[in-house]
Amino acid sequence: MCGIVGAVSERDVHGILLEGLRRLEYRGYDSAGMAVRQADGSINRAREVGKVSALADFVEQNPCKGPLGIAHTRWATHGEPSQINAHPHMSGERLAIVHNGIIENYQELREALMAEGFEFTSQTDTEVVVHLIEKEYRVAGNVLQAVRAAIAQLRGAYALAVLHADEPDHLVVCREGSPLVIGVGIGEHFIASDQLALLPVTDRFMFLEEGDLADIRRDGVTIWDREGTPVERVVTRFEHGIDSADKGEFRHYMLKEIYEQPKVIKATMEGRITDRRVLEQALGTGANELLADVRHVQIIACGTSYHAGMVARYWIEELAGIACSVEVASEYRYRKHVIQPDTLFLCISQSGETADTLAALRQAKQAGFRAALAICNVPGSSLVRESDLVIMTHAGPEIGVASTKAFTTQLVSLLIFTLALARHNGLSEEREADIVTALHQLPGQIDDALALDGKIAELSRAFIDKNHSLFLGRGAMYPVAMEGALKLKEISYIHAEAYPAGELKHGPLALVDSEMPVVTVAPNNELLEKLKSNLEEVRARGGELFVFADGDAELKEQPGIHVMQIPGVHSITAPIVYTLPLQLLSYHVAVLKGTDVDQPRNLAKSVTVE
Numbered sequence: 001m002c003g004i005v006g007a008v009s010e011r012d013v014h015g016i017l018l019e020g021l022r023r024l025e026y027r028g029y030d031s032a033g034m035a036v037r038q039a040d041g042s043i044n045r046a047r048e049v050g051k052v053s054a055l056a057d058f059v060e061q062n063p064c065k066g067p068l069g070i071a072h073t074r075w076a077t078h079g080e081p082s083q084i085n086a087h088p089h090m091s092g093e094r095l096a097i098v099h100n101g102i103i104e105n106y107q108e109l110r111e112a113l114m115a116e117g118f119e120f121t122s123q124t125d126t127e128v129v130v131h132l133i134e135k136e137y138r139v140a141g142n143v144l145q146a147v148r149a150a151i152a153q154l155r156g157a158y159a160l161a162v163l164h165a166d167e168p169d170h171l172v173v174c175r176e177g178s179p180l181v182i183g184v185g186i187g188e189h190f191i192a193s194d195q196l197a198l199l200p201v202t203d204r205f206m207f208l209e210e211g212d213l214a215d216i217r218r219d220g221v222t223i224w225d226r227e228g229t230p231v232e233r234v235v236t237r238f239e240h241g242i243d244s245a246d247k248g249e250f251r252h253y254m255l256k257e258i259y260e261q262p263k264v265i266k267a268t269m270e271g272r273i274t275d276r277r278v279l280e281q282a283l284g285t286g287a288n289e290l291l292a293d294v295r296h297v298q299i300i301a302c303g304t305s306y307h308a309g310m311v312a313r314y315w316i317e318e319l320a321g322i323a324c325s326v327e328v329a330s331e332y333r334y335r336k337h338v339i340q341p342d343t344l345f346l347c348i349s350q351s352g353e354t355a356d357t358l359a360a361l362r363q364a365k366q367a368g369f370r371a372a373l374a375i376c377n378v379p380g381s382s383l384v385r386e387s388d389l390v391i392m393t394h395a396g397p398e399i400g401v402a403s404t405k406a407f408t409t410q411l412v413s414l415l416i417f418t419l420a421l422a423r424h425n426g427l428s429e430e431r432e433a434d435i436v437t438a439l440h441q442l443p444g445q446i447d448d449a450l451a452l453d454g455k456i457a458e459l460s461r462a463f464i465d466k467n468h469s470l471f472l473g474r475g476a477m478y479p480v481a482m483e484g485a486l487k488l489k490e491i492s493y494i495h496a497e498a499y500p501a502g503e504l505k506h507g508p509l510a511l512v513d514s515e516m517p518v519v520t521v522a523p524n525n526e527l528l529e530k531l532k533s534n535l536e537e538v539r540a541r542g543g544e545l546f547v548f549a550d551g552d553a554e555l556k557e558q559p560g561i562h563v564m565q566i567p568g569v570h571s572i573t574a575p576i577v578y579t580l581p582l583q584l585l586s587y588h589v590a591v592l593k594g595t596d597v598d599q600p601r602n603l604a605k606s607v608t609v610e
């Protein structure tokens with residue numbers, strides 16, 4: 001989604017703002033802009049459509065320098081991507097704001113402000129906010145009071161940063177439903193919608209809570225909560241090195257993140273399992289006692305995280321014998337549900353800021369669930385702060401829009417969770433030891449899967465002139481096929497649909513011909529024989545098959561059937577290992593097609609609006 005950066009310093013901040021925007025570009029990227037208070041007391045605003053590099057080129061020719069500034073990358077919600085709709089927005093020449101989120105009552109506010117003589121130049125909901133603050137400033141005479149009065153009239157989600165040319169010593173910021181973090185420097189302070197934006201200038205952060213308003217100065221920060229009471233927010237240190245946010249020797253973040261999986265999977269398991277068991281305290285204090293009471297699990301997530309939840313359902317029902325439902329958050333939040341007694345509410349989210357997932361969690365907290373558990377990758381995110389229990393995935397910053405290492409570390413976390421739950425429900429020590437051993441084997445097996453990179457790159461050539469594709473799997477490999485299809489469509493723009501292989505003959509078989517590549521994940525499990533007959537159905541219709549299969553599966557390479565052998569893996573951990581070749585396949589197809597791998601069109605990394 002949109003990204004915000006701001007700085008209050010003694011030095012010129014335009015370079016800090018630009019670098020921050022570059023680091024936020026992965027969140028949303030149809031236009032970018034900045035506003036800086038210059039030495040002569042005026043505000044200089046620059047806005048460009050396209051990538052941050054376009055803005056950087058512009059400010060190189062037209063300097064935009066000063067010690068106080070705000071900046072923004074936009075992902076259009078109200079109004080097309082254009083210079084006029086890009087942030088910062090201004091009211092007159094002295095007041096500028098950047099905004100992340102959506103103002104729901106913007107239409108009525110806009111009409112009221114127009115009736116009072118405010119002139120609108122954009123189609124955005126944000127422009128309503130800047131005029132509203134200006135209106136209140138005329139009454140209050142200072143920005144802090146004006147912002148406080150203005151936000152009391154807003155409905156919706158927002159993170160705002162406000163700069164006034166007549167108050168050169170500070171920024172005023174606030175959050176309600178959209179993330180905002182304060183970076184603590186020495187004699188300077190920064191703000192951003194994501195701590196990654198500020199890593200070149202600080203590693204110390206304060207996370208604002210819902211309803212917080214803050215006054216950001218060079219020498220200090222004052223924060224008030226929703227009731228207007230001054231509050232302290234703890235300063236935390238960023239745990240991962242600054243390099244974790246750089247591409248290193250890799251051509252794209254996505255490829256770097258695919259290759260990081262052996263390392264981050266190890267990190268996710270560390271301190272949670274011994275050589276044979278899941279540790280009692282693996283999920284934190286009190287978790288074990290809670291799990292003993294759990295009779296149902298309700299999983300909520302979006303996109304890739306939803307697919308992780310779908311895999312977990314197979315594990316939870318098989319190993320723990322506990323009923324598990326999985327639903328996408330955007331659907332769940334808008335329907336009536338029946339909640340069984342002792343149901344655990346489990347949210348999965350890489351960012352911890354996905355608007356629909358957070359909304360579902362907030363509803364759930366009122367709805368009588370036993371407790372809320374989050375599986376999340378971003379410490380300090382709203383999801384982490386608002387859940388009763390948390391399993392952090394330790395994947396490190398994920399920059400590529402297409403989720404890769406976040407997915408596999410979610411799966412590892414979910415499997416550890418399942419084992420902890422299953423132990424209370426009759427899982428034998430032997431079975432637990434068998435699966436924990438399989439977990440320990442994962443980093444090596446993923447290295448083996450990565451070794452197929454060159455062959456998969458070759459295979460990917462068959463996809464570049466195709467417009468459609470099918471992905472098949474059975475059992476827990478069906479959600480893996482869904483994830484493979486999502487990866488391919490989001491970065492290569494090839495239409496990809498996933499089906500449980502047994503559903504083929506109930507409709508999609510009609511689509512199969514020589515122009516329809518069919519990708520299949522076929523570990524050597526109890527469904528293999530059934531899957532083989534499904535593949536025959538495809539072959540008989542002239543469909544070209546790309547099968548990722550266990551070496552023992554006895555699937556032979558022949559005309560129309562390309563077989564990529566995956567080293568043997570445990571049937572429970574197979575969904576994790578088989579994800580890798582599908583990630584590599586979509587990556588190479590996208591590279592061959594020349595799409596923007598890390599920042600695919602129309603998508604944003606962190607979907608903080610509905």
Ligand code: F6R
Pocket residue numbers: 302303304305306348349350351352353354357401402403404486487490605606607
């Ligand atoms: C796809 C992808 C998205 C996210 C979804 C949820 O590659 O990344 O589908 O998985 O937007 O995001 P989180 O996990 O941050 O809640």
